[in-house]
Amino acid sequence: MRMGVLGTGPVGRAIATRLTELGHDVTMGARDAANPKAAGWAAERGARAGSFADAVDGAELVVNATAATGSLAAFEAAGGNAAMAGKVLLDVSNPIDWSTGELRLTVPDNDSMAERLQRTLPDAQVVKSLNTVNASVMVHPELVPGAHTMFISGDHATAKGTVLRLLRDFGWPGDALLDLGGITAARGQEHYIVLWVGLMQAGGGDLAFNVKVVRG
Amino acid sequence: MRMGVLGTGPVGRAIATRLTELGHDVTMGARDAANPKAAGWAAERGARAGSFADAVDGAELVVNATAATGSLAAFEAAGGNAAMAGKVLLDVSNPIDWSTGELRLTVPDNDSMAERLQRTLPDAQVVKSLNTVNASVMVHPELVPGAHTMFISGDHATAKGTVLRLLRDFGWPGDALLDLGGITAARGQEHYIVLWVGLMQAGGGDLAFNVKVVRG
Numbered sequence: 001m002r003m004g005v006l007g008t009g010p011v012g013r014a015i016a017t018r019l020t021e022l023g024h025d026v027t028m029g030a031r032d033a034a035n036p037k038a039a040g041w042a043a044e045r046g047a048r049a050g051s052f053a054d055a056v057d058g059a060e061l062v063v064n065a066t067a068a069t070g071s072l073a074a075f076e077a078a079g080g081n082a083a084m085a086g087k088v089l090l091d092v093s094n095p096i097d098w099s100t101g102e103l104r105l106t107v108p109d110n111d112s113m114a115e116r117l118q119r120t121l122p123d124a125q126v127v128k129s130l131n132t133v134n135a136s137v138m139v140h141p142e143l144v145p146g147a148h149t150m151f152i153s154g155d156h157a158t159a160k161g162t163v164l165r166l167l168r169d170f171g172w173p174g175d176a177l178l179d180l181g182g183i184t185a186a187r188g189q190e191h192y193i194v195l196w197v198g199l200m201q202a203g204g205g206d207l208a209f210n211v212k213v214v215r216g
Numbered sequence: 217m218r219m220g221v222l223g224t225g226p227v228g229r230a231i232a233t234r235l236t237e238l239g240h241d242v243t244m245g246a247r248d249a250a251n252p253k254a255a256g257w258a259a260e261r262g263a264r265a266g267s268f269a270d271a272v273d274g275a276e277l278v279v280n281a282t283a284a285t286g287s288l289a290a291f292e293a294a295g296g297n298a299a300m301a302g303k304v305l306l307d308v309s310n311p312i313d314w315s316t317g318e319l320r321l322t323v324p325d326n327d328s329m330a331e332r333l334q335r336t337l338p339d340a341q342v343v344k345s346l347n348t349v350n351a352s353v354m355v356h357p358e359l360v361p362g363a364h365t366m367f368i369s370g371d372h373a374t375a376k377g378t379v380l381r382l383l384r385d386f387g388w389p390g391d392a393l394l395d396l397g398g399i400t401a402a403r404g405q406e407h408y409i410v411l412w413v414g415l416m417q418a419g420g421g422d423l424a425f426n427v428k429v430v431r432g
Binding site: 208 | 316318319320321325326359360361362363364365367369394395396397401403404405407408409410411412413414415417418419422424425426427428429430431432
């Protein structure tokens with residue numbers, strides 16, 4: 001499957017690498033088409049690197065792994081709604097800002113980055129997932145032992161089905177995947193980052209953790 | 217142990233009832249000392265009801281189970297910092313507001329209700345816990361099968377020790393209790409409510425659930 005990954009940070013690299021391991025045709029996109037991190041990754045993986053627009057062009061699925069403060073600009077640079085029409089947009093971002101020295105959310109509590117992307121790109125099919133774990137756990141859930149949960153939300157059933165298959169290919173067991181419903185449920189997935197940071201700090205910085213939903 | 221519970225809603229009643237079952241001397245406090253719900257509960261349980269000030273007076277531990285929009289006013293009515301000096305304040309509230317028809321948080325993301333209480337009542341010893349589960353699960357964790365996690369935070373070690381003993385008396389196993397550190401960690405505990413509501417809705421309204429933290 002042809003896929004674009006927007007973002008060259010640890011999350012973008014982890015997902016893009018895993019997608020190439022699974023045999024997908026991946027282009028890593030950056031603001032600058034000559035971004036050396038993207039070019040280095042592409043050379044190492046035998047994949048492609050280019051601009052945000054290059055990564056979106058021809059892709060069936062696009063992963064948003066940009067810093068959430070730059071996500072809307074990245075998709076505008078990629079060609080906006082016309083370029084994303086009919087494509088699955090897997091949003092794994094967390095709308096956070098550490099510039100003041102403490103964790104702040106950049107989206108108010110009656111909104112989410114995923115909803116902003118869906119409103120800005122109405123013909124894309126936005127699915128929110130993976131943002132509730134560290135980059136390594138996203139693509140290697142076996143790093144956390146036993147059963148633990150991955151959330152998914154979105155308004156488009158077919159797109160969610162595509163992402164669910166991808167998550168299973170990453171190693172997530174089917175019974176670990178919890179569909180929260182429409183894209184407004186991304187508010188919960190994104191607000192959880194505040195607790196995630198607390199859990200990370202309480203665990204001395206260890207990143208290999210997750211939560212399991214337990215029901216009576 | 218002499219305890220006050222501020223709040224007459226489902227959370228206040230569940231906690232106050234459980235405390236009386238455990239043999240504690242409990243006063244349920246309300247804005248109006250003649251609150252019929254509090255008086256009815258007290259008559260049924262052989263306990264006491266009164267004003268917020270009555271509930272705080274003489275108590276070693278005070279539970280904040282008021283709606284978070286009224287919590288600061290409740291403690292002001294109870295006598296403020298002087299009345300709470302040296303007492304453990306177990307804050308189980310969630311700073312939420314449904315008045316617009318959708319879930320909003322009433323405290324910004326670089327603050328929490330627990331921190332507001334600690335700043336307003338500097339001589340109290342605020343501990344945040346229990347707010348991440350439904351009222352019934354708070355006091356009967358066995359309603360959710362198997363292992364699941366309860367968070368606790370606060371700046372005062374002795375007060376946290378008191379609350380940890382109380383949680384064990386409620387039925388929380390020792391290895392279920394996760395100390396997140398100082399009271400600023402309450403931000404994570406309180407932001408989690410957005411995901412909790414999503415999980416509740418995804419589960420068709422079932423309230424007997426929780427999350428378990430799983431580490432590698």
